[in-house]
Amino acid sequence: MKVAIVAAQSENQVIGRGLEIPWKVKGEQALFKQITLHGTLIMGRKTYQSIGRPLPGRTTIVVSRDPDLAITGCETSTSLALAIASAIALAKPIFIAGGGELYRQALVIADDIHLTTIHTKVEGDILFPDVPDHFKLVEEKAFTSNINYTYRHFERT
Numbered sequence: 001m002k003v004a005i006v007a008a009q010s011e012n013q014v015i016g017r018g019l020e021i022p023w024k025v026k027g028e029q030a031l032f033k034q035i036t037l038h039g040t041l042i043m044g045r046k047t048y049q050s051i052g053r054p055l056p057g058r059t060t061i062v063v064s065r066d067p068d069l070a071i072t073g074c075e076t077s078t079s080l081a082l083a084i085a086s087a088i089a090l091a092k093p094i095f096i097a098g099g100g101e102l103y104r105q106a107l108v109i110a111d112d113i114h115l116t117t118i119h120t121k122v123e124g125d126i127l128f129p130d131v132p133d134h135f136k137l138v139e140e141k142a143f144t145s146n147i148n149y150t151y152r153h154f155e156r157t
């Protein structure tokens with residue numbers, strides 16, 4: 001089963017500041033929903049903390065090193081590998097939904113990257129890694145909004 005990364009970054013590759021995403025862009029969350037709906041989201045504990053609830057229409061697996069972590073409405077896992085194994089058992093498309101720590105680890109095994117670039121430069125301490133050269137661009141779509149953004153889909157070659 002394929003594993004896809006879904007992320008939104010600024011032009012300077014920022015994805016977060018502390019626990020927050022440092023922009024509000026109309027339509028960008030709808031795009032995230034469209035890509036991930038009916039799938040399984042795997043996210044780091046800090047990203048879950050920032051969202052604060054399971055997202056509707058998707059199964060959420062929260063990764064934490066705390067074996068006692070329990071979250072109503074979500075599954076939990078003590079490693080990314082165990083989370084992916086649980087997601088495979090659910091037999092729905094698998095999306096790594098952040099944050100920075102999870103993206104760095106998942107890039108090694110991901111088959112697809114759905115990366116939206118918000119056309120602004122912002123300050124932030126959490127960055128998206130460079131897309132490695134062995135990923136090729138297979139789709140690109142530009143959107144006009146309060147801040148324009150471009151969606152790109154990369155596939156592992």
Ligand SMILES: NC(=O)c1ccc[n+]([C@@H]2O[C@H](COP(=O)([O-])OP(=O)(O)OC[C@H]3O[C@@H](n4cnc5c(N)ncnc54)[C@H](OP(=O)(O)O)[C@@H]3O)[C@@H](O)[C@H]2O)c1
Nearest residue numbers: 007008016019044045046047064065079098099100101102
């Ligand atoms: N722009 C976007 O597309 C986007 C998407 C998602 C998130 N974000 C942003 O990203 C930021 C959060 O990213 P982050 O890098 O700080 O944190 P994160 O990746 O969301 O979560 C990190 C936590 O996940 C757990 N974890 C990570 N690797 C693990 C492993 N191999 N095994 C077990 N547990 C593991 C640990 O939880 P414990 O400490 O509980 O052990 C760790 O502290 C926020 O600002 C958020 O808003 C942006």
